[in-house]
Amino acid sequence: MEIKDKSKEEIILKAAEVEFMLKGFHGAKTTSIAKEAGVTHAMLHYYYRTKENLFNKVFETKVSLISDIIVRSFANSHMPLLERVKLTIESHFNFLVENQELPRFLINELISQPERRKIFENKIEDVIGIVIPALQKELDDEVLKGNIRAIKAFDLILDIVSLNVFVFVVFPIITSFDSLSGNTSDFFENRKQENVELIMRRLKK
Amino acid sequence: MEIKDKSKEEIILKAAEVEFMLKGFHGAKTTSIAKEAGVTHAMLHYYYRTKENLFNKVFETKVSLISDIIVRSFANSHMPLLERVKLTIESHFNFLVENQELPRFLINELISQPERRKIFENKIEDVIGIVIPALQKELDDEVLKGNIRAIKAFDLILDIVSLNVFVFVVFPIITSFDSLSGNTSDFFENRKQENVELIMRRLKK
DNA sequence: TTTCGTATTAACAATATTGTTAATCATTAC
DNA sequence: GTAATGATTAACAATATTGTTAATACGAAA
Numbered sequence A, B: 001m002e003i004k005d006k007s008k009e010e011i012i013l014k015a016a017e018v019e020f021m022l023k024g025f026h027g028a029k030t031t032s033i034a035k036e037a038g039v040t041h042a043m044l045h046y047y048y049r050t051k052e053n054l055f056n057k058v059f060e061t062k063v064s065l066i067s068d069i070i071v072r073s074f075a076n077s078h079m080p081l082l083e084r085v086k087l088t089i090e091s092h093f094n095f096l097v098e099n100q101e102l103p104r105f106l107i108n109e110l111i112s113q114p115e116r117r118k119i120f121e122n123k124i125e126d127v128i129g130i131v132i133p134a135l136q137k138e139l140d141d142e143v144l145k146g147n148i149r150a151i152k153a154f155d156l157i158l159d160i161v162s163l164n165v166f167v168f169v170v171f172p173i174i175t176s177f178d179s180l181s182g183n184t185s186d187f188f189e190n191r192k193q194e195n196v197e198l199i200m201r202r203l204k205k
Numbered sequence C: 001t002t003t004c005g006t007a008t009t010a011a012c013a014a015t016a017t018t019g020t021t022a023a024t025c026a027t028t029a030c
Numbered sequence D: 001g002t003a004a005t006g007a008t009t010a011a012c013a014a015t016a017t018t019g020t021t022a023a024t025a026c027g028a029a030a
Helices: A008-029 A031-038 A043-049 A052-074 A081-098 A102-110 A114-144 A153-174 A183-203 B008-029 B030-037 B041-048 B051-073 B083-096 B100-111 B116-145 B154-175 B184-203
Strands: none
Touching: A008 A031, A008 A043, A008 A102, A008 B008, A008 B100, A031 A043, A043 A052, A043 A102, A043 B083, A043 B184, A052 A081, A052 A102, A052 A114, A052 B083, A052 B154, A081 A114, A081 A153, A081 A183, A102 A114, A102 A153, A102 B008, A102 B154, A114 A153, A114 B154, A153 A183, A153 B100, A153 B184, A183 B184, B008 B030, B008 B041, B008 B051, B008 B100, B008 B154, B030 B041, B030 B184, B041 B051, B051 B083, B051 B100, B051 B116, B083 B116, B083 B184, B100 B116, B100 B154, B116 B154
């Protein structure tokens, strides 16, 4: 009756999202999802028929998110390259702050269920086919101008993604060690700067 | 009858290891493990009684591996710090070449089944309680001597582990894009150098 | 060779998990 | 008011998965 009156269909999807992201396809149970959503599990099957169906809804949404962030992060602009790389790292990092479980979830499902790779590849392959060559050209130009040290676009991207993603992947585990737990937002802010620093020094002459 | 005559017990454990590492606790099925091992699934229960039991055998072995590599990688020596860091990165990387699925496996089980964290923490906490402070002291000394730029030991370790681990985590996915697939061992060798380069430049004045 | 313990199998049992159905309820349209 | 439609429930059904058992085979020790 309140303003925030979501349909059961949506509530189920949200609960499914939480459970699938945390436990993966096989770890998640439809009964548990229904319970979490506060509905009978017949309801879940009424709206989504199968677990597979429900999972795909979540999965496709998440694959799209990844595709979006690649485009958004590496979009061209007229800023000098080094500044833009810095902004890219930061915006990618900020995206991860808002989507902390996303990389682990996708990587896992793609590895443990290779059947699902097609849908991922279709969404991504154009993007990398465009982004990487474009970035490579820019990098090569800057190298010729003597502004940066030579690097493969693919390596640069992998450097950035490795540094940015891995913190979030291990964060839940790190925090269970008291000796390592401190203020969360300080921790992330510090890591973001550390990552920028690392990449900048890699590129600068 | 040959020399390589492993007991069924061992064969089952090996098959379980493969399946658990790839699919995780919930994705792995005891029937499938038995099939892979070429034994009836009653055999599996005869030797290990429960799936939980069998899993724990694998899990504990893997946790020990991690604990070992931390000690081994960051062990003291009389080499100058920068050289030692370089060796550390390389030996950690080489370890991952031999244990490519290990990080993903452990991270996943620890996140999706927090019940299992205790056993991990117990094995690891001493190690980090010793390694990090020791490394920090050395780093601080070098900073005072003007040899390197200031850094937290924890950040340095996280930098190294992020760069080294992430390549292997995404490697199976990367290789499904034709545009990105090339010679595997060249790829790894190149990444190892890139990672060393990044960290060295982060530390050097 | 008998005896004893381990290994092995097939068949069964128990449980967990997913999916269906038929009956009921609620809401809106007529 | 009632017919129609979608939402909801409980109860059931089917299947997948894990685990057990009882019977048997095998090999070594006595």
